[in-house]
Amino acid sequence: xxxxxxxxxxxxxxxxxGHDLARYAEPEARLEGDEWxxxxxxVSGAPGDHFAIALHHDTHASRVVEGR
Numbered sequence: 001x002x003x004x005x006x007x008x009x010x011x012x013x014x015x016x017x018g019h020d021l022a023r024y025a026e027p028e029a030r031l032e033g034d035e036w037x038x039x040x041x042x043v044s045g046a047p048g049d050h051f052a053i054a055l056h057h058d059t060h061a062s063r064v065v066e067g068r
Contacts, residue, residue, distance in 0.1 A: 001036065001055065001057055001060065003029045003031070003036070006029050006036035006038055006055050007027055007029050007038055009053075009055060009060075009062070010027060010029070010036075010038035010040075010053035010055065010062075011027065013053050013062055013064065014040060014051070014053060014064075017064050019040070019051065021040070023042055023043060023044070024040040024041060024042055024043065024050075025040070025041045025042075025043055027039060027040050028041075031057070034056060034057045034058060035054050035055060035056050035057060036054070036055040036057060037052050037053075037054050037065075038052060038053045038054075038055070039051075039052045040052065040053075042067075047067075048066075048067040049067060050067040051064060051065060051066050051067050052064075052065040053065070
């Protein structure tokens with residue numbers, strides 16, 4: 001999975017999880033080991049106004065990591 005593919009899949013998963021992407025800045029992706037982490041930072045800047053989507057590079061398993 002490429003970085004572009006990871007961001008595209010993460011956007012889709014974020015919307016499916018109920019996030020309004022208009023409330024977030026452009027996502028940032030980074031590869032850590034065998035997982036892509038795609039970070040969505042809220043435009044409000046309030047604590048906890050962010051979340052990430054983790055995508056396994058090979059299996060494409062995913063999980064949503066909510067901000068705290």
